[in-house]
Amino acid sequence: MTSFFQTLGMSYEGAWFTATIAGILLIALPLMLAVALIIYAERKLWAAFALRRGPNVVGPFGVLQSFADGLKVFLQETIIPSASNRGLFLIAPIITFTVALMAWAVIPFADGVVLSNINVGLLYILAISSLGVYGVVIAGWASNSKYPFYSAMRAAAQMISYEVSIGFILICVVLWAGTFNVGGIVEGQRSHIFGFINAYAFNPLLFPIAVMFLISSMAETARAPFDLTEAESELVAGYQTEYSSMAFALFWLGEYANVLLMCALNVILFWGGYLPPVDWAPLYAVPGIIWFFVKILLMFFIFAWVKATVPRYRYDQLMRLGWKVFLPISLFWVFLVSGYLMFTGHFA
Amino acid sequence: MIQLVSFYIFATIVIASAAMVIFARNPVHSVLWLIVAFFNAAGLMVLIGAEFIAMLLVIVYVGAVAVLFLFVVMMLDIDFAELRAGFVKNVPLGLLLAVVLVAELVLGIGAYQAGAVKLGTAEAGGATISATVPNIEAIGALLYSKYVFLFETAGLILLVAMVGAIVLTHRRSHGTRGQNISSQVQRRPQDATRNVNQPVGQGIEL
Numbered sequence: 001m002t003s004f005f006q007t008l009g010m011s012y013e014g015a016w017f018t019a020t021i022a023g024i025l026l027i028a029l030p031l032m033l034a035v036a037l038i039i040y041a042e043r044k045l046w047a048a049f050a051l052r053r054g055p056n057v058v059g060p061f062g063v064l065q066s067f068a069d070g071l072k073v074f075l076q077e078t079i080i081p082s083a084s085n086r087g088l089f090l091i092a093p094i095i096t097f098t099v100a101l102m103a104w105a106v107i108p109f110a111d112g113v114v115l116s117n118i119n120v121g122l123l124y125i126l127a128i129s130s131l132g133v134y135g136v137v138i139a140g141w142a143s144n145s146k147y148p149f150y151s152a153m154r155a156a157a158q159m160i161s162y163e164v165s166i167g168f169i170l171i172c173v174v175l176w177a178g179t180f181n182v183g184g185i186v187e188g189q190r191s192h193i194f195g196f197i198n199a200y201a202f203n204p205l206l207f208p209i210a211v212m213f214l215i216s217s218m219a220e221t222a223r224a225p226f227d228l229t230e231a232e233s234e235l236v237a238g239y240q241t242e243y244s245s246m247a248f249a250l251f252w253l254g255e256y257a258n259v260l261l262m263c264a265l266n267v268i269l270f271w272g273g274y275l276p277p278v279d280w281a282p283l284y285a286v287p288g289i290i291w292f293f294v295k296i297l298l299m300f301f302i303f304a305w306v307k308a309t310v311p312r313y314r315y316d317q318l319m320r321l322g323w324k325v326f327l328p329i330s331l332f333w334v335f336l337v338s339g340y341l342m343f344t345g346h347f348a
Numbered sequence: 349m350i351q352l353v354s355f356y357i358f359a360t361i362v363i364a365s366a367a368m369v370i371f372a373r374n375p376v377h378s379v380l381w382l383i384v385a386f387f388n389a390a391g392l393m394v395l396i397g398a399e400f401i402a403m404l405l406v407i408v409y410v411g412a413v414a415v416l417f418l419f420v421v422m423m424l425d426i427d428f429a430e431l432r433a434g435f436v437k438n439v440p441l442g443l444l445l446a447v448v449l450v451a452e453l454v455l456g457i458g459a460y461q462a463g464a465v466k467l468g469t470a471e472a473g474g475a476t477i478s479a480t481v482p483n484i485e486a487i488g489a490l491l492y493s494k495y496v497f498l499f500e501t502a503g504l505i506l507l508v509a510m511v512g513a514i515v516l517t518h519r520r521s522h523g524t525r526g527q528n529i530s531s532q533v534q535r536r537p538q539d540a541t542r543n544v545n546q547p548v549g550q551g552i553e554l
Contacts, residue, residue: 013349013350016350017350088377088380118399119399119482119483119484120399120400120403120482120483120484123400123403123404123407124403126403126407126411127390127403127406127407127410127411128406130406130407130410130411130412130415131406131410131411133411133415134383134415137415137418137419137422138380141376141422149422152422153419153423156415156418156419160412160415160416163411163412180482180484316527317529320527320529
């Protein structure tokens, strides 16, 4: 895109700057729209699982429900508790929201369509997702209220625990793809199985960790069945208890942007990203971005399905699953995958 | 141009937030400023082309170490008045440390301007580092060839530290009842409930 702006007669710096800003807007604005629609879709899905109707009043089939909700919170008064730490209280939702958008910079939407094609893309995603916990922790502390604080403590413990096994899972994929570049990982899946299926997940050695990654990503985004941070029976509303109006909405948006990001990561790492499912020429007529979105939506359906049907974990079960089940298995899997690749001469 | 502007932005924020770490009255604010400093230092690393180190800095220090730090500082009940009372007592020691640090900085800059010391690092290892090879490959090639023993020693030391920490803190407490996960998982609905087709108007035998 930089070269396009250069043809308009800008200097290189100006063109680069304009192109980057345009790229950020091109990702962030549709993402916000997608979040609004995905919240609607998820409410409809939960309703269907519970034999209810779901939102059906605002707009045709209730499509505009999320926008009506957004308008409503926008018009509400922002209440800041007098005992809270004012600055941090307001910064916390902004951190959550910004961090949720930042990671999208390295996600390839189609072949070569990526804002920043860096060598350490996967590490960047890991780094940014590890920042996400700060929004929750700061919110919990700055509220100066006991339930948000409990929630912040839980969130910190939970996210650190699951990041460890996520790190090992990513290493397995990186070993197979031979690169940390996100686009390179997608390209590595081209004709991976039997020479025509474009996905790592059908690889018998990688399928177990694909399942583990799906579960870990639910824990990482603190979604049901791992939503211990906002368990309403124990913690009122968790770290969001003291929040109202736009600050609350920013948490909400950031959370769903994170969920979409985790769906996208699942798709990129194990289900072939923007590639069609099968390496067959006519399927490439459909643009890569369509395949990518369809796969993300299918993944999101699984997320909504799990949230609608699986009861919440107990806290000790959550920690046990992270440290005593996922960590040993993923560590063993790194040995297994690297041993297999070494044995078959993959690295030669 | 872009690099220069970014460098000055990152460098200014690093120094300003490092100063705020000291000047902030609330220890939690100090930790948060420290995180800002780490994050912008990572930006500086990216600028000199060390993207792998930058990402490690964020993942390890910001993502893990600082979270635990924050965790502990938030839970501590710190008396600020008492903290400030110790200031006068510690001034001589602090001044001494500051002088030593300034001396080291001057020495370091002087040594740097005198020219590079030939330690025989990269060129002797057989792995030549060029601008086209990604950071990770270059560092990996060095770590797993020339410095493999040092690397493994570092891992061993960390393992010993981990075992040591567990040995020091793990106490077998009496009277606690742990969860038996396998018996919980194997439990079925019919173990706890039974369906009874009870005639109307009669009590149930339990």
